[in-house]
Amino acid sequence: MTALSEIFSLLQNQLSALPKDAPSAKLIQQLITEGRLHHKISWAGHMTPAIEQPALLGQLLAGLHNGNMLSSELYPQLAAIEQQLLDWFCQLFEQPFAHFTHGSSYGNLDALWQARERSKNSSNVVYGSQAAHYSISKACRILGLNFQAIPTNEFGQIDVKALRTACQNTAPIAIVVTAGTSSCGAIDPIPTCINIAKEFNSWCHIDAAWGGALMLSLKHQHHLSGIAQADSVCIDPHKALGQPKPCSLLLYKKSLTNSSDIDVDYLTQSPKQTIGGSYGGELFLPLWCSLILSGKQSFSDRINQRLEQAELFAHALKKQSDWWELQSATGIVCFRPSTAVDLTHLINSGLLSKAKVNGQEVYRVVFASHTSQARPLLTALKSYF
Ligand SMILES: Cc1ncc(COP(=O)(O)O)c(C=O)c1O
Structure with a gap:
């Protein structure tokens, strides 16, 4: 039996084990119908996309595999696929390093953690626009940083004049630029914000959770021009690339700060200095299946x-x-x-x-x-x- 027909018979066995009139069978049907909301042509309520069919196969594969990348030496195939995807995104965004995360709330936290570890500025301030996602102020609270919201202009973008003035008053640890605000989808002026961050020796993080997908379209990627100069960028394929949650990446210029002080005796490799712990193919096999099956x-x-x-x-x-x-x-x-x-x-x-x-x-x-x-x-x- 091939691996794929094994999957089909597994599904068939599970479905046939369900008595048709059992309450659980009805509930499963209702759940499927509820989720079809995202496939309706009138669906435009939120950032949750219809899921691509190849990605569903990836989800199934991830469930069947269930490997833990904290012991990646045991899963050379899965590790190779993860690396292949990371390399592809690194090349696209011109950022040398990346890791998958469980969502951009984690990506923003990871990025600001790195910014805090590396900062030579004496303040604990982080600037971002008043339209920055709430995960930014949440991350700042966790990290003991002080998020200060900069006003936005009529298009919902950060007011760069106000940002510069704020930096002159207090040089921040980091400036958070939003590429696709949650409320109106605005992209902050990326090159200007990056230049301001450089001027004040601050980390520039781009929250491209929503707008980062544009990078995959030759027609629309110009809206993100300059993004390669940022210190870190997060992007959520589970928002704008038809992927199931969780599927998110954080890309960055400098390798992660040393985690050699974390000694885990039962693992062969020290864990990376990231917020996430155990993870497996669920973060990237759906995306990989979409890429190899749809292109x-x-x-x-x-x-x-x-x-x-x-x-x-x-x-x-x-x-x-x-x-x-x-x-x-x-x-x-x-x-x-x-x-x-x-x-x-x-x-x-x-x-x-x-x-x-x-x-x-x-x-x-x-x-x-x-x-x-x-x-x-x-x-x-x-x-x-
Ligand atoms: C701009 C932006 N950043 C970050 C996030 C948080 O992403 P997640 O829900 O994947 O944690 C969102 C969520 O909508 C967002 O719109």
């Missing part, structure tokens, strides 16, 4: 497809002269109708969500899935035009 080009095609739909949606809203709208380069469109209307029913059915841009409440549409389309969203909004 790199399909990632790029799907990004372009998502952004085309975002463009169509924004274009139609722009025609409503009395509506306010803000289109980002990363596939999030925010808007406010001319008069106060209650769109709670559309939030509850996954078509959109609420957010704040510069303190103002707005509605937010997130093109995270390659299956999401502008048309059903515009149809749902038509009666308010």
Whole structure:
């Protein structure tokens, strides 16, 4: 029996063991239906994408393998696949080092930990925009750092003048640049922020959890130009690359600080100085299966497809002269109708969500899935035009 037919018969055995009318069978069916929400063409509520089928095979493989990369010497095949993926991302982002994480909350924490360990500045301050993800201030609290929020401009990007002034007052340990804010998808001016960080001897971390995917599209990667100069970058394939959670990477310029003071006698190698502990193929086999079965080009095609739909949606809203709208380069469109209307029913059915841009409440549409389309969203909004 080949390995693949073994997987099929395993699935078949599990399914046939379930009595059709058992409550658990119904619950499984309901769970599957609930998750299909992300495959609907009207899904644009949040950054959770429809999962690519090859990635599901990867999840299954990861479950069957269940190796622990803390003992990577036991799993040469899995280790080779992990390295192959890390090399590919390192080349793409022009960063020499990388590791997989369980999400960008961990990536941001790992990056700021490294920044703190290496900083020669006397302050404990970290700057980022007021639209930076909440995991940044959470990481600062864990690390005993002081996060100070810099105001944003009308496009939701960090105000670079205010950032420079703040740096002149207190040189920070790190500046966090967001490439794709959670609220409106804005990309902070990357080259300017990196230059400011260099001027003040500060670490520059780019939180590209959402926007980092653009790097895979030749058509859209220019929005991230300069990113190679950052000290660290995090990116979440589980947001904008059709991957199941958890799948996230942190890339960086300098190798991790020495962890030789951590002595684990039952492991053959010292663990890396990262937040994460045990992990296996669940972090990267789905991504690997997507790459080998669908190909790199399909990632790029799907990004372009998502952004085309975002463009169509924004274009139609722009025609409503009395509506306010803000289109980002990363596939999030925010808007406010001319008069106060209650769109709670559309939030509850996954078509959109609420957010704040510069303190103002707005509605937010997130093109995270390659299956999401502008048309059903515009149809749902038509009666308010
Ligand atoms: C910009 C940004 N950074 C970081 C995160 C945290 O990522 P995760 O949920 O993978 O921990 C998010 C989550 O939405 C985000 O939008």
